Amino acid sequence: MPKDRLRFAKEGRARYISHLDLMRTFQRAFVRADLPIKHTEGFNPHPFISIALPLSLGFSSQCELLEFGLLPGVEREEVPARLNAALPEGVRVLECYPGQRPIRELAWLDYAISLDLPRGGAALEAAWREALGRESWVVEKPSKKAKSGAVSLDIPKMVKSFTFTDDPEGTRTLRIVLAAQNPGLNPSVLVNALTAEFPDLLPDGVRYRRLEVLDSEGKVFR
């Protein structure tokens, strides 16, 4: 299938565009940018676009990957600028390159989780550090696919590494590398588990940002 790949950022107001709507947005943006792309075959052909590891609604990211197939006649170097002129505010193509490695080799995701802690966050940090450092910590996550309606996740096994930074103005950032797929750990599931475990230590607000996609060795994936 198609071998071209985009890395793009999704930020600001665009964070609230759902995965399906984002696919439609890109399909139209390719038309607006007059960039012909490969179509699926079959009875009802449509432009082939695949976005790896759908981002949760409300998250920002600087490392979203989109696969597609450029038709002959356009240079890859032109693609980011032409698409960016055709995309809504907050969606920004950073690079276009030939995709070499299969998406299944994408193993880890590096996140920044910003926590609003206007009354100080030392206690929360200490508690969360303790939980993340446990040998094993199994939480139940509701699942539509599982027969029982829930799946068990052993959280420490899905965390590769983490650090806390104390930012100005009552914000602390948890920088954490989480399993990407099969199964992956959504950082909001992690935060929900942590706030359920420590109900008196609640941040006022939480923001999530994907910083980087990594392979199984923790190296940058492209």
Add this chain to the structure above:
Amino acid sequence: MTKELERILPLVQKPARYTGGEYRAVVKDKSEVTFRVAFCFPDTYEIGMSNLGMRILYGVMNAIPEVWCERVFAPWGDMEEQLRAHGIPLYGLESGDPIAGFDLIAFSVGYEMSYTNILNMLDLAGVPVRREDRGEDSPLVVAGGTCCYDPEPISDFIDVFSLGEGEEVTVEMIRLCQRAKAEGWSRARLLGALGQVPGLYVPSLVEVTYNDDGTLRALTPKHGVKLPVLKRIVSDLNASYFPTQTIVPSTEIVHDRVMLEVFRGCIRGCRFCQAGYAYRPVRAKDPQLLVEQGIAACKDSGYQEMTLSSLSTSDYRPLERLCDGLLDYCAPRDIGLSLPSLRADNFSMGLMRRLQATRKSGLTFAPEAGTQRLRDAINKNVTEEDLKQSCRVAFSGGWSSVKLYFMLGLPTETDEDVLGIADLAKKVLAWGREFGADQRRGIRVTVSTACFVPKPHTAFQWEAQVDRAEYMRRVTLLREHMRDRNITYNWHDPDTSFLEAVFARGDRRLGAVIQEAWRRGAKFDAWSEYFDMARWMETFADLGVDPRFYANRERGRDEVFPWEVTSVGVSRDFFARERERAYQAVITPDCRRQCSGCGANQFCPGGVCDA
């Protein structure tokens, strides 16, 4: 985007409706803008963004460099709850700024059942809902759209109504408001000046008095205002602004496609149809220009679908040429072309082939009535032979399902007319079997009926609506005579039609009812999730207002009508003549065959319409 908004957006359904930032949304530098407009649509984002008028006026207003027009839609209940709980006032999608600080709040009002949403949006914005409670610093609240041809039911809440097509008068209104702002005019002085602008109706400048029987005694203008206020039109559509560069929503909306307006007006003169009278005279656009605009809009939006928009699209003389021109571009690019408004009497083979070139959807015809006598009475000049011919074309061309729309409760309707619908549906089914291209495929006929709502500025503006019990009796009668498993019968809810009939021809006394129903929780009355008939009926009863007075009463021949503060340019005498002809079941030829002297030629240079 504020942190408060960031916190509530993950908690609501489809948050992309509340963020703005779409492709082609207009964002201006606040320091270069001196006049802010909140353009409000009293329904959801998905409905409002599908409205072509909204898109046109958004473009017109934002074309003025120092004016910034932003969009505002009614937040769904979950979002409203969050906005109220967190004290976030209603904001413009483009800037996120509270609209209470804007200069102008403008509503597009196309449906009576959205009235309560107007109040709810003003309240969410923190603007007093009643115009008399607004201070010197409050934004001016204006309304336009087809509902404003009877502005009276909502005249307690609206400072200024804009009648007819807004491309020109909106700019004139803004210019006057800018001048008032620069020169520090009082609100009263500005309203007085706006009342002198052709096409603008200022309800505070008109006094209404009543007779003992509840009918209107007089509409008395003050401060030199002239009544009725005549609607405005755009004379030359070819020269008028059309949005080829328009917002492409980032989330799915109802009409998610290029909308190409082919012409305005209608030559037909169906006696029940307000749009047919209110959009007169007919003004067509040049087909070559339309092809250029259609292609430009496809390129700029990236949409894979285009629809032609107008009343009775098949009456556009160069329609086949237009379709060919568009299909030259659309077909090789897999862009679907659809024509939503076709008449059963001129759906041609040539047209069908052109539509088939792209995608095939169901076909809908609207005979409106079941017998020729009643179709003649309402001047829907479609014969059974026309319908047969259209069905033959459609079925032999491969369509296998046809939808038929009718109204029940039309003036002069008898049980024979009701049963005529069943007969017609069965005939269509039989034609399907006779002409169907693929005999193995079943033929489906869907019949829909709605309860007739008499509208102002029509030949039937005097008529009573049949009551609920009578409508349901006719529904049952029809259903019992149309039991065939290949015919599906849907009927519309008569409660909604009843309230539509009340508000469509209501007067100022309904303002109190709307406000009280809203206070008791009414909103999104067009949505079954929210609509509560009992609440409305209790409110009417508690306020001592009889809704049947408005819906189910036949008006006297010379009665003063509340909507006569406005004029669509068609004379009351003409409507009265048309009503007489309806009772005689005599048709009036369409405007191309013969001018019937309706009065709308006053808009045309030289007094001749280009029908």
